[in-house]
Amino acid sequence: xxxxxxxxxxxxxxxxxxxxxxxxxxxxxxxxxxxxxxxxxxxxxxxxxxxxxxxxxxxxxxxxxxxxxxxxxxxxxxxxxxxxxxxxxxxxxxxxxxxxxxxxxxxxxxxxxxxxxxxxxxxxxxxxxxxxxxxxxxxxxxxxxxxxxxxxxxxxxxxxxxxxxxxxxxxxxxxxxxxxxxxxxxxxxxxxxxxxxxxxxxxxxxxxxxxx
Amino acid sequence: xxxxxxxxxxxxxxxxxxxxxxxxxxxxxxxxxxxxxxxxxxxxxxxxxxxxxxxxxxxxxxxxxxxxxxxxxxxxxxxxxxxxxxxxxxxxxxxxxxxxxxxxxxxxxxxxxxxxxxxxxxxxxxxxxxxxxxxxxxxxxxxxxxxxxxxxxxxxxxxxxxxxxxxxxxxxxxxxxxxxxxxxxxxxxxxxxxxxxxxxxxxxxxxxxxxxxxxxxxxxxxxxxxxxxxxxxxxxxxxxxxxxxxxxxxxxxxxxxxxxxxxxxxxxxxxxxxxxxxxxxxxxxxxxxxxxxxxx
Numbered sequence: 001x002x003x004x005x006x007x008x009x010x011x012x013x014x015x016x017x018x019x020x021x022x023x024x025x026x027x028x029x030x031x032x033x034x035x036x037x038x039x040x041x042x043x044x045x046x047x048x049x050x051x052x053x054x055x056x057x058x059x060x061x062x063x064x065x066x067x068x069x070x071x072x073x074x075x076x077x078x079x080x081x082x083x084x085x086x087x088x089x090x091x092x093x094x095x096x097x098x099x100x101x102x103x104x105x106x107x108x109x110x111x112x113x114x115x116x117x118x119x120x121x122x123x124x125x126x127x128x129x130x131x132x133x134x135x136x137x138x139x140x141x142x143x144x145x146x147x148x149x150x151x152x153x154x155x156x157x158x159x160x161x162x163x164x165x166x167x168x169x170x171x172x173x174x175x176x177x178x179x180x181x182x183x184x185x186x187x188x189x190x191x192x193x194x195x196x197x198x199x200x201x202x203x204x205x206x207x208x209x210x211x212x
Numbered sequence: 213x214x215x216x217x218x219x220x221x222x223x224x225x226x227x228x229x230x231x232x233x234x235x236x237x238x239x240x241x242x243x244x245x246x247x248x249x250x251x252x253x254x255x256x257x258x259x260x261x262x263x264x265x266x267x268x269x270x271x272x273x274x275x276x277x278x279x280x281x282x283x284x285x286x287x288x289x290x291x292x293x294x295x296x297x298x299x300x301x302x303x304x305x306x307x308x309x310x311x312x313x314x315x316x317x318x319x320x321x322x323x324x325x326x327x328x329x330x331x332x333x334x335x336x337x338x339x340x341x342x343x344x345x346x347x348x349x350x351x352x353x354x355x356x357x358x359x360x361x362x363x364x365x366x367x368x369x370x371x372x373x374x375x376x377x378x379x380x381x382x383x384x385x386x387x388x389x390x391x392x393x394x395x396x397x398x399x400x401x402x403x404x405x406x407x408x409x410x411x412x413x414x415x416x417x418x419x420x421x422x423x424x425x426x427x428x429x430x431x432x433x434x435x436x437x438x439x440x441x442x443x444x445x446x447x448x449x450x451x452x453x454x455x456x457x458x459x460x461x462x463x464x465x466x467x468x469x470x471x472x473x474x475x476x477x478x479x480x481x482x483x484x485x486x487x488x489x490x491x492x493x494x495x496x497x498x499x500x501x502x503x504x505x506x507x508x
Contacts, residue, residue, distance in 0.1 A: 152301050157343055160361050164378045167397055171416045171437040178458050187456050187497050202378055209342050212257050212324045
């Protein structure tokens, strides 16, 4: 049995729906293939985690208050302070750091394998979840730098950029929903991080040219 | 005596104001010697920029600058800087400039709210704006063009194109060699004019369409979250395909040798196959966008 065949039949395997011969072939392959074993364990863990969830869940606390406080910290006062460009530069530096971190995780093109969100869903924070958090931080800093220039930029342009960012956020939500059903999917993880990267690039581009 | 003093004071004040910035649009006609392959950097906050390559060893700027704006043309021949400087908010003054440059120049144009048009330049061109369309045409070989709220159109026969938009349409016609294009919401269209060695096509929700020929060991990647992807390739293409979509549909004229999914715990579908004995590598990945592979 090849890895491809294992991936095709892994759902049946964990559900106990394989016939005896196929089951034995699968066991044999998993005993010798670490990559498929990881996939099998991730799938089993996810299913166990999903089975343990209640039918409905309310948040333990109001998360938005904390998020808003962090945004407030990052948001500058309305009037530009001395050294406005330092803030702009910090945003770009943070964004560049995130892009480098992403490159280390996922180079150009779709990864064949890589870190996924699955471990985060099951316990500690995964590398991709960490990168997603860093992207959010970079975007918040760039937004703060853009906010500093709000009074000298055409309002219709800012409105348009904000609309663009909302559409990227909507796409991110779409990817996250898909990831919730298939957390170990490397393609989805790649789409998530590349969409984050696109958001940061849009902000970088607007900020750079707003200095023109 | 008092009247005379006031008259002189008003005249001096008016003259000094005029020396700093014209209060209304000013006609331009300035020029400087420039190397045939030098760098020409152009900055105009708002209005329009038109760059035209010519055979003279000279940079010439014509057009108008807006209120409280002036043209700063400087450089040493190898590097020429064309900058519209504005007193106060730079985005409040509309300046429309036409810049003739030696055809072999390396050209860089930056703006916030200008449309940018470049033609007849053979050196590398970089053009960036936020509000406005970008058009690059002619015999240019290398192009980098970006706009946020505007269309980007690259035509001619460039061998290296890097282009991006956020919500404007992005069109590349006639290119060969390497193409890297991306958009958020815009329609992305590539019609190659020769063999493509490397192509990276990416969108968030905009549709992607590629039509052209692949070089023997080309690498073509298309990726989108929710946009549709359409590839139109010659019937004799030799390539290995990996086509993946999480919840979209896959439709192909080329047949398929291996089709996986959807699985019980994931709706993801993957199609892998080779045609023409393989060689070029084609990877397509979407979340919900439909994928179609067409024979030309």
